[in-house]
Amino acid sequence: MEGQVEEKQCCSYNQDLQHKTILVGDSCVGKTSLLVQFDQGKFLPGSFTSTVGIGFTNKVVTVDGLKVNLQIWDTAGQERFRSVTHAYYRDAQALLLLYDITSKTSFDNIRAWLTEVHEFAHKDVVIMLLGNKCDMTGTRVIRTEDGESLAKEYGIPFMETSAKTGINVELAFTAVARELKQRYSQQDEPKFQIHQYIESQKKKSGCCGYL
Numbered sequence: 429m430e431g432q433v434e435e436k437q438c439c440s441y442n443q444d445l446q447h448k449t450i451l452v453g454d455s456c457v458g459k460t461s462l463l464v465q466f467d468q469g470k471f472l473p474g475s476f477t478s479t480v481g482i483g484f485t486n487k488v489v490t491v492d493g494l495k496v497n498l499q500i501w502d503t504a505g506q507e508r509f510r511s512v513t514h515a516y517y518r519d520a521q522a523l524l525l526l527y528d529i530t531s532k533t534s535f536d537n538i539r540a541w542l543t544e545v546h547e548f549a550h551k552d553v554v555i556m557l558l559g560n561k562c563d564m565t566g567t568r569v570i571r572t573e574d575g576e577s578l579a580k581e582y583g584i585p586f587m588e589t590s591a592k593t594g595i596n597v598e599l600a601f602t603a604v605a606r607e608l609k610q611r612y613s614q615q616d617e618p619k620f621q622i623h624q625y626i627e628s629q630k631k632k633s634g635c636c637g638y639l
């Protein structure tokens with residue numbers, strides 16, 4: 429199936445299509461939870477243990493019959509680990525930048541994160557903005573339109589996710605895998621449009637005010 433997350437694999441898998449993706453954003457926005465939801469399909473409520481430094485998980489996503497191995501790095505959001513995580517930006521092909529829709533501070537800090545990304549990451553890195561915890565409708569302070577307009581300002585794709593319900597989690601990683609496959613597989617094929625792909629897919633999922 430297209431865009432299907434097929435299996436977990438280890439590092440020796442098809443090296444040509446192995447890509448490094450990094451999760452960044454303030455502490456507590458849900459980076460680890462998003463990765464656990466994508467990797468294991470589960471959410472551990474209230475289990476907040478701040479990431480120390482950095483760690484990674486491998487996941488294989490099948491795109492049009494081709495396997496794309498995403499090596500996903502989960503970084504610590506806390507300021508004191510910043511110099512450690514900067515070192516990892518350089519080799520990343522994709523970067524998922526998260527804020528928490530119930531935290532104005534985490535949203536306001538996105539500009540600072542983008543400044544860091546532009547300073548330390550490769551200029552061609554695929555960046556996607558994710559407004560996480562979209563299940564928390566009662567305590568939402570950042571409107572979907574605010575996320576959309578910030579993403580538009582920087583020319584990057586955007587969606588809201590919930591590591592708790594799983595909504596749009598697979599889509600976020602699949603869209604990245606598709607974009608990376610398009611960029612690096614050398615195949616002569618119609619250009620993949622990540623913005624259009626996300627728009628069509630997230631409407632189908634009916635997340636967080638869509639549909």
Ligand SMILES: Nc1nc2c(ncn2[C@@H]2O[C@H](COP(=O)(O)OP(=O)(O)OP(=O)(O)O)[C@@H](O)[C@H]2O)c(=O)[nH]1
Nearest residue numbers: 455456457458459460461476478479505561591592
């Ligand atoms: N309701 C809800 N809670 C979430 C969601 N994602 C994460 N949480 C909760 O938010 C808290 C922080 O989640 P983490 O995944 O540890 O956050 P983090 O961004 O990895 O934090 P650092 O490791 O400090 O950078 C935990 O209590 C999670 O259970 C979500 O989508 N919905």
